[in-house]
Amino acid sequence: MYKVYGSVTSRAFRVLWLLEELGEPYEFIKAGPRSDAVTALNPSGKIPVLxxxxxxxxxxxAIMTYLADKHGKFTYPAGxxxxxxxxxxTHAVLDELDAVLWTAARHGFILPEEQRVPAVKPSLMWEFARNLDRLADxxxxxxLQGEQMTIADIIATHCLNWAIGAKFPVENEKLSDYAKSMRAxxxxxxxxxxxGD
Known part of the structure; x- marks a missing residue:
């Protein structure tokens, strides 16, 4: 059985969602970043860990790619x-949405206070909105890719949800409607x- 270490409020959500879509059994071990349980498995202390x-x-x-390839679902064939x-x-979503949100989080509360540059947030919000429009196009x-849902959809939807929590407006109507259908x-x-467990 798969074991997933992380929290629902982290990128572990993506892995858990894919496992639920696949219908594969798993054990979810709630663990925060840099916790002893996580650091014992991943020296960087980052979550999720499978x-x-x-x-x-x-x-x-990497986890989602492995799972999708192994089970032959939510992905197209390699090659x-x-x-x-x-x-x-997938890389566009990671580079243009995830990375922008992560930079905002780092300068909002993750980095030591003396290393934060809060003034960068408006620039990141502008960049995020521009990148949303590009993705919608x-x-x-x-x-995202047509009739078949892939791991890119899970990552994109997670980023759109993250944006709402981070107070990044999602004003692109096409992607807003898409996110609503994915959350359903x-x-x-x-x-x-x-x-809530």
């Missing part, structure tokens, strides 16, 4: 053009319910 038997996989995107396009979308169907998925709701 334990598969004696093997450890850190990083939400296909569609997979390369999926990977391009790339959407070709009900999901049963697997998404099951993971969100884990936060």
């Amino acid at each position: 334990q598969v038997g004696d093997d450890i996989i850190p990083d939400s995107t 296909s053009v569609a997979r390369a396009q999926q990977d391009a979308l 790339r959407m070709v169907g009900p999901f 998925r049963d697997a998404f709701k099951r993971v969100r319910a884990l936060d």
Whole structure:
């Protein structure tokens, strides 16, 4: 059985959501970043961490790629053009949404106070809005890549939810509607319910 270390309010949400979509059994071990349980598995202390038997996989995107490839769902076949396009979308979401939100978080509360530059937030908000519009222009169907949901959709939706919590406006109507439909998925709701356990 898979073991997922992390918290629902972190990028572990992405991994848990994919596991719920896949219908694969897992054990969720609630653990914060740099906790003893996490640091014992991942010296950086970052979450999420996936334990598969004696093997450890850190990083939400690496974990999701492994799970999608292993189970042959929520991904296109390796070596296909569609997979390369999926990977391009995934990296675009990570570079243009996730990284912007992470930078804002670092300067908002993660870095030591003397290292924070709060004045960067308006610039990051502008960049985020511009990048949302670019992503919306790339959407070709009900999901980012058309008719098939992939791990890129899970990462994008997680970022859109993160943006709301971080008070980054999501004013692109196409992506706002897309996020609402993704949040309506049963697997998404099951993971969100884990936060109350």
